[in-house]
Amino acid sequence: MKPAQRLLALAAFVGSLAPAHAQKAAPKTDFHQWAATPPMGWNSWDCYGPTVTEAEVKANADYMAKNLKSSGWEYVVVDIRWYVGNDTAHGYNEKNPDFNIDQYGRFVPAVNRFPSAAGGKGFKPLADYMHAKGLKFGIHIMRGVPVAAVHRKMPILGSKATAADIYSKDGQAGWLHDMYTVVAGRPGAQEYYDSLFKLYAAWGVDFVKVDDLSSPYHAPEVEMIRKAIDRSGRKIVLSTSPGETPIAQAQHVAAHANMWRTVGDFWDSWEQLKEHFDVCERWAPHIASGAWPDADMLPLGRLGIRAERGDDRMTRFTRDEQFTLMTLWSIFRSPLMFGGDLPSNDAFTLSLLTNKNVLAMHRNSTRNRQLFRRDNLVAWTADDPATGDKFLALFNAQDQELAPESEAAWASGPVTRETPGQSKAADIDITGATKLYLNVRNGGDDIAWDHADWLNPILSGGGKITPLTTVPWKSATAGWGQATINKSVSGAALLVGGKKYDAGIGTHSNSIIEYDLPAGYTRLSTTVGLDNAGAAQNTGGTLSFLVFTKNPYRPAPADSVRVPVTLQELGVAAGATVQDLWTGQHMGPLTGDFAPYIRRHGAKLYRISSKKAANK
Template identity: 50%
Template sequence: MRSRLMVCGVVFAALLLCALAKTGAAANNPPILAATPPMGWNSWDGYGTTITEDQVKATADAFAKNLKPFGWQYVVVDAEWFVTNPTAEGNSKSSQYSMDAYGRYTPAANRFPSSVPGAGFKPLADYLHSLGLKFGIHILRGIPKKAVEANLPIANSSYHASDAADTGDTCPWNPDNYGIDASKPGGQAYYDSIAALYASWGIDFLKVDCISSHPYRGDEIRMLSAAIAKTGRPIVLSLSPGPAPIEKYFELREYAQMWRISNDIWDLWHSTSDYPQGVGDQFATAAKWAGLAQPGHWPDADMLPLGELGPAPGWGAPRTTRLTHDEQRTLITLWSIFHSPLIVGGDLTKMDDWTLSLLTNPEVLAVDQHAWDSRVPFDDGKITAWTADSGVAYYIAVFNRTDTAQDVDLTWQDLKLTWRGRNRPHSNAMVRDLWQHDDIGPAVGLRLRLPAHGCALYEVRAQK
């Protein structure tokens, strides 16, 4: 009996140690933040710097009804939410700011009435959380110039604003802030103070502008990442604008969950003197970053300028997107095969059935969310093909980058498909059209006709 008890005790102790080891492993390896590319909405394309609390709530209601069932999560308020007198043009020299006694911007009470007295964005974040959504905000790197002029104290520290600011550094397109000087003792303290404030509001997503290009500010990226980590709250760090330098990939991957790879994308095929980047321009940009996306770390191809861009878009006059239906489908397809975050920019309260269909195709979204190893195996200057892997099948996106319809004939060998390690370029494979939800059947390649700026997206499985 005693020996049986000893054996039981040894077994129990072993099981207990195993359980404790598993618990410790789980504690040391928390869930990956942004394990799949973030999917959400951002106010910039529709509202610029002018959005109000009522507009955010109306957007969130539409988002929860129409997009949340398909995996969309984030609602993000973009620039100048602390400005009490915003204009459609934004970044005005006459802007009036809302700021606390520690030099931290706070929501403009006339636009976000639930933010007073002293509540900040917490009531609005609570509203979004009640819908099962996540809430994000945009900030410009640095510290308000007005805080430096008044030399305000930095919260939870012995430092003041002058102990953090680099007064020789201002964002090229926005005069609100000075940069943070990483060599000054108050620099990290200031970023710690704003991260703590945002965490207390319940922020889930922080887009930081003027930091990943024009110029690249690695020191401030590292300070912001450290500040967020100290809060203990899982906050996605999104870096803007682009193009982020690809030679900084490993640093970007270490400190952020997503980073912009290009200038702002707008609703046209090629850039013009008025608009910096079009959908067609993004092929070459994305190709440079192909295969570098991984769970928790996503090269960001920028927002989706779809639907109604108004009432006060961040660039240009209010309008319905100028992209053709074929170009809109190409936009979603390229972003998905590239595994970019999907952040829609149009007015969700006025979303038409066509736009909704683009954003809620579960087979297309699965390419963005669950495939990996994106490659560009074929590009002849007119037709470009991308592939990605799901583990059980290949995804193939074929694009016509020209201004006229094109016939396409590609074999599996052209696309460098290996069929799970066995090179069978002439084998039949089962093909499914993901946009049309149509099983095409067995084939030895793809033969199709694409309209100007059009695309097709397929799932291809080797026959058993």
Template identity: 50%
Template sequence: MARIPTPRPPMGWNSWDCFGTTVTEAEVLANAEVLSRRLAHLGWDTVVVDIDWSDPTARSHGYNAGAPLAIDDHGRLLPDPGRFPSAAGTADGTGFAPLARAVHDLGLRFGIHTMRGIPRIAVERDLPILGTDLTASAVADPSNACEWNPDMVGLRWHDPDPTVRAACRAYYDSTLDLYASWGVDFIKADDMLWPYQAADIAAYARAIERSGRPIELSLSPGRDLSLARLDDLREHATMWRICDDLWDSWADVEANFARLARWAPHASPQGWPDGDMLPLGRISVRAERGEPHDSNLTPAEQRTLLTLWCVARSPLMVGGHLPASSEETFELLSNPGVLALLHASGSREVFREGSLVLWSAEVRADSLPAAYLADLSGADDADTVGVHRYVAAFNTGEEPLVVALDAGNVGLPLRLDGPVTDVWAGAAASAIPVSTQDDGARGVAPGSTAIPVTVEPHGVVLLRYLDRGTGA
């Protein structure tokens, strides 16, 4: 089954970190407008309505067992018209179509969250499966229900009767036909990876392909996800989570260093390992955790988060309520020298010792969008030829870290014939040719270049060097 490759990881906004299960149409549009106006020119182009958009009783901090979900006569979820008034009277299939059109009119793509399986309420009503002679109770498998959300039960993929298995496929086909008719461009399909639901993933991807609409598929959550699943993931999905939900704590960010180091070498247009959303800006307005607040990550930790996600080429889905987020948040999200890493090749962790973690990557200048080149410090027409070589020096420790990097050890030429830029500082970094060993550049071999850096606790120094000799 063919999946359309994507040239870079998806980028956009998702409602979960700020509104949890309770986001409204007005809030989606408010965030879409800011995304379009402030960030879309740099690739932030997708707006995603997260979980429980069909629940009229949705609340922050939890899910509602037995919720009276809005569904149609074939057991397919519909938007709650109380929160999404443009979806009122959706028995005709209107659903999210008006909201999707409004998002499209802003030059953006529209996405929704879905859950594996079939709604319990459809099983209780024993609604007919569109295109079959069977009903919801015949395809439902309560023994494989979601462990953390009460809305859905699994499907009977292992039933010995091929008619039942065909009806399971028909249910997914009918739901994806509906979403495609609404103009959905992106689906975050949840409860797919823990435990790994191979039959659902394959059937869901098949249903997307059958719908005829080029919908990108994101799989969640990624707890305990193994590289043994890589080929299957690449065959069926655009992106897949490699961790559980990530929130605005240093412990959550630090835990993803090892995961992203394992998965980053496999990130490519064939599929993108996902470190989860960026809990940046104004979050927890009505969300799963905490009271309304600006991200608890320090400025240094926020730069580390974005740098690590970019150098590992993880998808970027910001979770803050953009209309209420600070200018500092927008400055963080709009640094083209950092975002350029999403177009890198050879991204990998090259060194880890104590609190020092080093990553390297390279980005062909001629692969970058014009908006990036136009904004890069010192960029000119000549910068479209060559390779931007990146070095990210992370400090996971609690004290400042002072180290002299050996250019040859971090993927740079031994001798540099141009400036090295400190990307976050927007200034030139020191680059000192070393002729003899001395205390000023301990660990740097004679004949190489020393680049002294000081990295604050939980911080990062991101260096970029334009190597014109290896471009073209």
């Protein structure tokens, strides 16, 4: 189905004034108009996890108002568990959470973290603070009704039902147990969601990110939330999370939400960034004004202050990778939600967020699509509807490739939630080896939950037995977080298949841990498994574990390579002029095919101007 046909079908599906075709402004009476261009803002998750405070939110808002508002950045979003007074960094306090909840079973801000909420004011004073600066205020919530409200049989505003009448344990999130599913059609179910959004409207909330809604996709609750927002009387932008939203639900989610996640949680991992080339290509046909596929937050600047990823750091992305991230998100027209601590920004990070040429393309371009992918050389293109110019993004996603599984000394095959014990045992001959490489690879599903453990790894031989955990590694990578001795990558105990292990290595795909082996060892024994943090997710993880005794990396590709694009592919004639949007440099007229050098993991972004398009 062509994009125009798809969106006409969407209009019929909605039965109202939905967008008539991709990237045309929706009618004013349609909620899509509330986010006619991709939302841009800051979210507290990447730097503060579930522990952000009012002072930290205000500090980031102050920075945005001073440095970013003029470039179109406007949303300030308080992420998860703002209603818990004693939550913990690098995880969640589920042992004795201090929930703050009103008489109608609705969470309210923890006053010790948000002092202005005292006296029943909720988030209204903080929202007023944002609005006074010309900004907009957003919050994160979890899908469903609080477990605490169900247990207490708390009444529902506007209904004779209680929370205990509308819930089901089916579909409860595996990674956080604050909520139960709301069962559509039960008396009080819609009224509960109505009461939530009436409260948020009274606070002055402009944006709500609803978690545990997209993967798996909870269509009945999506519909109840949409109806509740429409009844609230306030223009509240709806973001659904996390992903990947099933692409089969693209029409449905576009008919009910302003943005929806296309991936699980995205962090400063090149492997996850590279995965986005496939993800964005898959979702590009579904870009429409007011209905945006969301590639997730920008993990740039200073991260991990008290976040789920434990270390306080500047982003692990290189500068080339940061250009790739911002270029792909911008030409894909993803919402831009910055995850770092804004007051900690350096000049380079600020420059990425304020480039007027790039942001104008992000705001106004049309027909955004992948032009080609040739192995790991990728081109995207888009049009400027005002001038007829073309935008061209070129990416060099080449890597040092890894040897195939057939060259490994041992390979586990797939390890999933369905694997008995969610683990496999290994006893590997390493006779004569001087090197050891422990490799975990993503097995093909959502990389966000591939928490992997090497359990009780033991070196033996010549009468010697040595735990590998006592041997320092030469280097260690992890696609999420960092490899950790005797703990999972999330910082918790090593827990696989319901069994706790005291010794092992926690990591996350894609991961390689390299050792210089002490002499005399002939065997490595270990158990490999999917850590509980991955197995407990609704979607779970899929891993493969490999052991190499020789360097698994192929020779590195060149630092820079040409990425050629023909004039015919671009749809322009000879004589068209080229401008580098990141630098502003004008590069003169094209006399033949365009083939600039692109650094490995880097990107370039161009405007190509021509008075007359070439015949195609």
